[in-house]
Amino acid sequence: MAHDGAGEWLLDLAQAHRLSPAQRQIVQRMLGMFPDVAFLSTVEIAERAGVSQPTVTRLAAALGFAGFPEFRAALRDAVLAGIPDQRIPHRQDAAVAAIEQERANLESLKRVVGGDPMNQAVRLLAGSGPLGVVGLRASAALACYFGYFARRVLPAVTVCTDAGAVDDDVLQLSQQGASALLVFAMPRYPAGTVAAVRLARGLGLATVVVTDTALVPFADDADVLLVAPVGTGLVFDSHAAVVTLAISLLDAIAKTDPHRTQQRLEAHESLVDRWVHDT
Template sequence: MDIGQAEDWLLDLARRHRLSPSQRQIVQRMLGMFPDVAFLSTIEISKRAGVSQPTVTRLATALGFTGYPEFRAALREVVLSPSTAGRAAVPVPGARLPFPRHSAFDQESSNVAGLTRVARTMPAAVDALAATAPLGVVGLRASAALADYFGYFARRALPAVRVCTDAGSADDFVLHMHQEGASAALFFALPRYPAGTVSAMRLARGLGLTTVVIADTALAPFADDADVLLVAPVGTGLIFDSHAAVVVLAISLLDAIAATDPGRTQERLEAHEALVDRWVY
């Protein structure tokens, strides 16, 4: 195995496990330390990665090893395989991982291609969200930008779209949607799953609203609280999750909802286009 293959081994290992941002940062730095990384202590790695020693230790267990010694032994086995033995250390210790890395693109391409699997549940989501007025959209923390993205375009095609990205008012938001006659709500619930999202989702269901949830896996701990679960995997090959598949799913969902009333959609889009000259540069 050459140095590039050794790096790919570590990256593939990281992709198969759910890592925190700080743990991903360590992996990124370690990728620039081959082959030396297999012979460094947790103290040395923590200094080079700019994290605490316990964080390095926790990374080993997060990757499925019993502890750092077992993880380091696996690293050494990879580095000392015949194809890499005797090679000089070419990466500079502490160097950042070059961006972009092809495997991240490959993973996102696979995630987007896998969206065909939501075809079975998409019609139920479209029916529920097309029938509700107002349409409430909830997304907290990492999901806030996704909720805003969906809401920004939804307002151009649909009436009475409301978005909540504030964890402190999510329950109130759901209650107000119910009081205003909503029959369903859309939730973006991606890692790390905010407790406020799950609380609001359960409240909505308790009030009789149909809960349509976009999550990264069908095994999410709150999956049973979703009336309709739409799965869009997130990319985990970089320091932070990437949401290409979620964005494609969200805009596809909106397109399908808008298509349930094409006359209304056309009228609203034409009214929006009439305003474009007022703000476009």
């Protein structure tokens, strides 16, 4: 999406870098300080944003600048450039930009779901009984989401979201005859997630890792790496593409044994009247 004005320049810059939630919050507050923000010190920005001065300095580094003076010079250039439409992006503008980013993320999945790694992941996961699913911290909800629906079509699914117990869970899966492990690893990548992947491989389990970029430092520890970019335009990551990839993966696994899938879905359907609230 094309952006006009200094505020849009800052928003684009933030979306192009991996920022922490705290750093994104500072950017959002800075967007409301234009054009003055380009002429403020780190102390003044910190006071207005309600954060510490070192936090503002670290933001400049996270955005790719050698230091805050270089970042402020770039801000000034953007403000003084005289670009028509010096409109300041509000929160609504940031949300619209985030939706556009997620649209691009979803578009990128076409290459993933039609590629050889996806086919390999389906073969490995469909052949594992039980199937283990790991997701810690920010990835816990993704693991639970996948596991909730996976139990509708697969006979044995174990979801691991407790960092303190994940090693025990992986060991137990191996002892129960599992042959593959599905791992969701979204930023920031928990050390326990990487340790679980390495333990699984050491125990002879194939590892399928769903993450946000092929450049993760633990890429070599995965037998199959499936990439689904995350949205970074808001304070917290958004996972539209990751959820779509997860459910597409499960759909493909279910189709490897259509008879079993149909039987299990019909059995589940017979229980719906026990819990659904009909309005």
